[in-house]
Every structure is written in C-alpha cells, then in structure tokens.
Amino acid sequence: MGKNQDSKWKMKKVLIIDDSPLICRILEKAIISFPDFLPVGKAANGVEALNLIEKLEPDLCTLDVNMPAMDGLSLLKKLMVRRPMPVLMVSALTKEGSKTAFEALRYGALDFLTKPGGLWEAGGTFEKVLQDKLRRVSAVDLSAIRFITRKSLKKRPLAEARPARSLIVGLGKEGMYTLLLRLLSFVEEVRAPQVWYLDLPEALVEAFAEYLAAECALPVKALVSGEVLREGFLYLTSTDKWLKLEEDHEGRLIVKKSERPRNVSGEEALDAFILEAVTLLGPRVMVIVGSGRLEKGKLGVAEVQAAGGKVIVLHRKICLYPEGPIFFAEGGRYPEVSLETAGQLLSKWPERGERDVSALKGQA
Incomplete structure (x- = not known):
C-alpha cells in the first residue's frame, strides 16, 4: 500500500448531521482541510443519519439538535444503544452552560461547539477550534461513551x-x-x-x-x-x-x-x-x-x-x-x-x- 493510500486509510471518517445545507457545506469544507479526518456523508435528520451510519460506518459524527423527523437528542439515545461513537454537538442550542448542552452530554455526546457565532466569522478561529475538538472526541476511549439514564x-x-x-x-x-x-x-x-x-x-x-x-x-x-x-x-x-x-x-x-x-x-x-x-x-x-x-x-x-x-x-x-x-x-x-x-x-x-x-x- 502506497504512502498516500496508507494515510487515507488511517483517516477518521466523519458523518455530518444537520438539516442546514449551508452549515453542512461549512463543516464539510473545514473537515476536508484537516489531516486525519475525512467527511464521508451528510444527513439532514436522525432517521437519515441512522441509515447512513449503517452504510458508511463513520468513526465519529457532528450533530445538530433541531432537525425534522428525529432531533439530535433523540438520535443520541438510539445511537448510544445501537452503535456508540464519539459525537461532537454543533448547534446554536448547545451553548456552554445551557441545559440542552448538559442533556446532550448525558445522552452520550462528548463535547459541543456553538453555532452560529463569532467563531464562524473570525478568520480561521472556527476551523482551529473544530479541528481540536474533533481530535479530542475521536481520541476518547469508547468505554467512556454511554447514555446515562436518570x-x-x-x-x-x-x-x-x-x-x-x-x-x-x-x-x-x-x-x-x-x-x-x-x-x-x-x-x-x-x-x-x-x-x-x-x-x-x-x-x-x-x-x-x-x-x-x-x-x-x-x-x-x-x-x-x-x-x-x-x-x-x-x-x-x-x-x-x-x-x-x-x-x-x-x-x-x-x-x-x-x-x-x-x-x-x-x-x-x-x-x-x-x-x-x-x-x-x-x-x-x-x-x-x-x-x-x-x-x-x-x-x-x-x-x-x-x-x-x-x-x-x-x-x-x-x-x-x-x-x-x-x-x-x-x-x-x-x-x-x-x-x-x-x-x-x-x-x-x-x-x-x-x-x-x-x-x-x-x-x-
């Protein structure tokens, strides 16, 4: 196997889950530029995401909260039972200190990134933060990822x-x-x-x-x-x-x-x-x-x-x-x-x- 093929083989596959085509494009463009990460698909809701996860077998995903058909928190519950994986919440609702952010963590997400906000316009800051968070969530052992029931x-x-x-x-x-x-x-x-x-x-x-x-x-x-x-x-x-x-x-x-x-x-x-x-x-x-x-x-x-x-x-x-x-x-x-x-x-x-x-x- 050649060097380029070997490098691609080691890449972490990322599924983007968001009902906004604009946000999906922003995330996809950023992730493509990161070493060791490869966007492999986009889902507009939880139902579509579950199907794509079975098909594409991603290593981790980014996840919005408000989506049609099945929202992000409902998807998290199902995902952590069916196929636990690192999840980074990317949502306007997961602002640090908010109840929704804490609920997402209890349901199995590992971290969150708020959208939209200054990071999105601050000339490369968003990409640096996103890359760091993706690296961190992908490195956490799966034994620490679980849905915590009340x-x-x-x-x-x-x-x-x-x-x-x-x-x-x-x-x-x-x-x-x-x-x-x-x-x-x-x-x-x-x-x-x-x-x-x-x-x-x-x-x-x-x-x-x-x-x-x-x-x-x-x-x-x-x-x-x-x-x-x-x-x-x-x-x-x-x-x-x-x-x-x-x-x-x-x-x-x-x-x-x-x-x-x-x-x-x-x-x-x-x-x-x-x-x-x-x-x-x-x-x-x-x-x-x-x-x-x-x-x-x-x-x-x-x-x-x-x-x-x-x-x-x-x-x-x-x-x-x-x-x-x-x-x-x-x-x-x-x-x-x-x-x-x-x-x-x-x-x-x-x-x-x-x-x-x-x-x-x-x-x-």
Missing part, C-alpha cells in the same frame, strides 16, 4: 448529613461536565463530602451544579462562603473563588471565601485548598484528578500522599483533555483508574470495607 443517577441511598470529618477533593478543568456525569453513574453512595474544585468560570460551574441537583439523587450544591461541609453532599465550586477551609469551635469544617493574593492564578487555589484540608484532616483526605489542562495542584496532592491520604487519577484515555491526568500520573506516582473503579472508591471511602487503591488498579 435511573443510574438516582439509585444511591442518602447518607446522614452529619458534619464532615473527612473530605474528597476533585480537581478538573475542560471536559469535566462529561466526566462527572459518567462518574456519578458509577457511584452507589457518598460518605465523605466531595468538593469538586473546577478551573472553569463561576457562572458555568453554578449552572452545572443546578443541572446536577435536578438530575441526581445526591444533594448537589454550588459551594458558597460560610458553608458547613456535610457527609453525603457533593459541592461544586470554581477557581474564580479563593476558598479557605477552616475548623470552627465545634470542630466543623467551614468553607469561607477570601481575597485572592496578588499575582496568583486561579489554578493555585487548588493547591491552597488541598494543603488546608491536609492540615486539618491529615490522612482523611482523598484527591481525584479529572480532565483538563491542569498545571497546578501537585504540591497539595503530594502532601495528601505524604500524610497517608489517597490520590487517584482518572485514566487519560477516558478524558477529553488528558493533559491533567498525564501531568499528575507521570512517573507512576499516582494510579490511573477507570470510571467504574473511581466510582467504587468514592462510594466506599473512608470507612467500612475500604480497599487499597492498588487492589483496584488492575481494573483500570
């Missing part, structure tokens, strides 16, 4: 809401909406409170917290200053906030907002928060690292391990942005685990029948 998010018993004496801190950035939705579908219960500290804009984190609160049986809250951390709760917060963890005169863990020091990045809030948790709780701290281009947090995480706490990293192959897991897992110091293994650990930690991370590492 039942799977509502099956756990609620723990007593006692003041916390242990803590799970989750770190993440880009790609965490998808990953958290899938992770929670594997969690049976929550004993220690979880604080997911995300390096994302505060308004978007709060919108996601509101969505999860409506969809998940666990009590989910956007973390606010003065909050007393309680068992069984899942808290979301943004690095837009500089939060301090303190202990009151009754021994309760309280989160308080403070001014961010000058010349300090939002990501450095991750280190500061973890270090305060270790100072107060010692080995009763677990850190879980998720998706995102994270470049801070190693100092705090190292202190967790030194104090006898637990540190796990979600496997890079299931993360839309594997830079964070690679950054933390390099050298093999912290184990990379699957979503299912992470769900088991989050459910059982820190008491009753807890197993060591190393015993579960082989399930990654």
Whole structure:
C-alpha cells in the first residue's frame, strides 16, 4: 500500500448531521482541510443519519439538535444503544452552560461547539477550534461513551448529613461536565463530602451544579462562603473563588471565601485548598484528578500522599483533555483508574470495607 493510500486509510471518517445545507457545506469544507479526518456523508435528520451510519460506518459524527423527523437528542439515545461513537454537538442550542448542552452530554455526546457565532466569522478561529475538538472526541476511549439514564443517577441511598470529618477533593478543568456525569453513574453512595474544585468560570460551574441537583439523587450544591461541609453532599465550586477551609469551635469544617493574593492564578487555589484540608484532616483526605489542562495542584496532592491520604487519577484515555491526568500520573506516582473503579472508591471511602487503591488498579 502506497504512502498516500496508507494515510487515507488511517483517516477518521466523519458523518455530518444537520438539516442546514449551508452549515453542512461549512463543516464539510473545514473537515476536508484537516489531516486525519475525512467527511464521508451528510444527513439532514436522525432517521437519515441512522441509515447512513449503517452504510458508511463513520468513526465519529457532528450533530445538530433541531432537525425534522428525529432531533439530535433523540438520535443520541438510539445511537448510544445501537452503535456508540464519539459525537461532537454543533448547534446554536448547545451553548456552554445551557441545559440542552448538559442533556446532550448525558445522552452520550462528548463535547459541543456553538453555532452560529463569532467563531464562524473570525478568520480561521472556527476551523482551529473544530479541528481540536474533533481530535479530542475521536481520541476518547469508547468505554467512556454511554447514555446515562436518570435511573443510574438516582439509585444511591442518602447518607446522614452529619458534619464532615473527612473530605474528597476533585480537581478538573475542560471536559469535566462529561466526566462527572459518567462518574456519578458509577457511584452507589457518598460518605465523605466531595468538593469538586473546577478551573472553569463561576457562572458555568453554578449552572452545572443546578443541572446536577435536578438530575441526581445526591444533594448537589454550588459551594458558597460560610458553608458547613456535610457527609453525603457533593459541592461544586470554581477557581474564580479563593476558598479557605477552616475548623470552627465545634470542630466543623467551614468553607469561607477570601481575597485572592496578588499575582496568583486561579489554578493555585487548588493547591491552597488541598494543603488546608491536609492540615486539618491529615490522612482523611482523598484527591481525584479529572480532565483538563491542569498545571497546578501537585504540591497539595503530594502532601495528601505524604500524610497517608489517597490520590487517584482518572485514566487519560477516558478524558477529553488528558493533559491533567498525564501531568499528575507521570512517573507512576499516582494510579490511573477507570470510571467504574473511581466510582467504587468514592462510594466506599473512608470507612467500612475500604480497599487499597492498588487492589483496584488492575481494573483500570
């Protein structure tokens, strides 16, 4: 086989699903120009898409929401049962922070790109963003792609809401909406409170917290200053906030907002928060690292391990942005685990029948 033929053989085949001929042409023109991607067809609705998927066997697809005959969300449900594949939503309705965007991710999509907007007219910006997103969704392992039913998010018993004496801190950035939705579908219960500290804009984190609160049986809250951390709760917060963890005169863990020091990045809030948790709780701290281009947090995480706490990293192959897991897992110091293994650990930690991370590492 010649070099050109071999290069074409390795290309990822992309099916474009959109009822707008103009959008289809724009996407097709852009994808043709990308190395490693080849547009193989266009579908104007979900019914047509299902037929073309059987015929063309694409590796991934771009998908609109509003379409006749069968809309994008209805197609996602069927697709994830019949033939799971990476899906990038390209729709005016999948604006980051919107309920439709979160629903699309719950139904199995991996990421979204809003249309129309400045990217479409900004001289090559759209093409760069589209190419990056296609590369990322096509690289995610198929085991992380699934339709998450409401039942799977509502099956756990609620723990007593006692003041916390242990803590799970989750770190993440880009790609965490998808990953958290899938992770929670594997969690049976929550004993220690979880604080997911995300390096994302505060308004978007709060919108996601509101969505999860409506969809998940666990009590989910956007973390606010003065909050007393309680068992069984899942808290979301943004690095837009500089939060301090303190202990009151009754021994309760309280989160308080403070001014961010000058010349300090939002990501450095991750280190500061973890270090305060270790100072107060010692080995009763677990850190879980998720998706995102994270470049801070190693100092705090190292202190967790030194104090006898637990540190796990979600496997890079299931993360839309594997830079964070690679950054933390390099050298093999912290184990990379699957979503299912992470769900088991989050459910059982820190008491009753807890197993060591190393015993579960082989399930990654």
